Amino acid sequence: MGNMPRSADPAVRLALVEVAAELLARRHPVTARSLADRVGTSTTALYTHFGGMPGLWRAVRHEGFTRLARRLAAVPGSDDPVRDLAALGAAYLDSARADPFLYRAMFDAAADLEDPAVADRSFGLLVDGADRARLAGRFAGTADPLAVATRYWAAGHGLAMLVVTAVLPAEALEQHAPELAVAVFVAAGDEPDLCRASVLAGWSDARARAGSPPG
Amino acid sequence: MGNMPRSADPAVRLALVEVAAELLARRHPVTARSLADRVGTSTTALYTHFGGMPGLWRAVRHEGFTRLARRLAAVPGSDDPVRDLAALGAAYLDSARADPFLYRAMFDAAADLEDPAVADRSFGLLVDGADRARLAGRFAGTADPLAVATRYWAAGHGLAMLVVTAVLPAEALEQHAPELAVAVFVAAGDEPDLCRASVLAGWSDARARAGSPPG
DNA sequence: GCGGTTGACGTGACGATGTTATGTAACACC
């Protein structure tokens, strides 16, 4: 058919990543040819923009962490840092549940990203939240915010992974995520009853806000 | 070259799975032809025994869960159920660390196993341990052993995954696993100081036993 | 023993995959 009228340059790059995410969500195989067909180009475009399939997967992971960052940024803050941590965790799990295959792709080689700062910024929200909780006297003054955030993340990631890989049913998120958050935060020094109230408040806040997703 | 002298029948099947695990550990690509070459057969053997590559991966995951079960079974019990739970967790993480790529393969499609009972039996050890802790008065009488075991597993799995995918450094296991265990067990009703002592005892027990691995 | 049956495997081929060499059209610049 010859060459098409030549569309804008970075549009193809965006389209390839978005189509890849769409194929992933629809559980269709993500191949160089299926991407090219859906986008309306040839497989060569994939090489000019990403250098090959590994580069495309890097971009897809980047897109996944960008969507996650958008969700986390949409979480409003409050005067209760523990409640905010719970809301962030709920948004994180919502992200994994909304795009399970994208979540799996994100951690297929999470150490290989186009820009690691995208993931670091999201994790930084957890560290900041843990530090605010410490400064507010909710956590022990000796609590290391980075360690608390890491444990919180690891627990949530494990739960998300087991649900996303269908080892645990979807209900496991509601059933165990708040309790795991309470466990981590109480171990960090929070008072158990207060902690439970804050976590449940942050969790149900996020549940209530589910329905007005980020643009 | 014609046909070889015809070796024993199930030996090829075992060899294929073991070579696959070895290639996985050596970070070599696991392809039908690379397996056949290393085993000394042709790719057809893979189809008579496993029906194809997905069947081989199922067998590889089964082998991974079998090795995990061996490690967990080698953990000696004591009169302190919380200490035993910690030792089981340490053995679990040792298994993931000893064969990181096998661990990743196990959870690539953990819901698709040759025999799910192999995984269930290992998880059952955690549930039994949590129930013994409850009966010993260490956990709250209302604590659901299955829920406690699930949360313990999820936290450990998340930590293991983040380390295995190189998102967190290997030291993160020593740094966070015991604290996460304490967090989960205290949330289940254990007394904090007692719990910490039990977990550290079980953890260092497993550390000390590392060096006399299971056959 | 021995012909028939069965199961495991070697050979060779097929379609699909990622990748790359080559040609070509559109834009940028002066």
Add this chain to the structure above:
DNA sequence: GGTGTTACATAACATCGTCACGTCAACCGC
């Protein structure tokens, strides 16, 4: 308006999983 550069189409290549076909060894009933 020629020139270089960028982005892409086409077509080929090697390799992948898979399968049809033929072959050989082992087993069975007699």
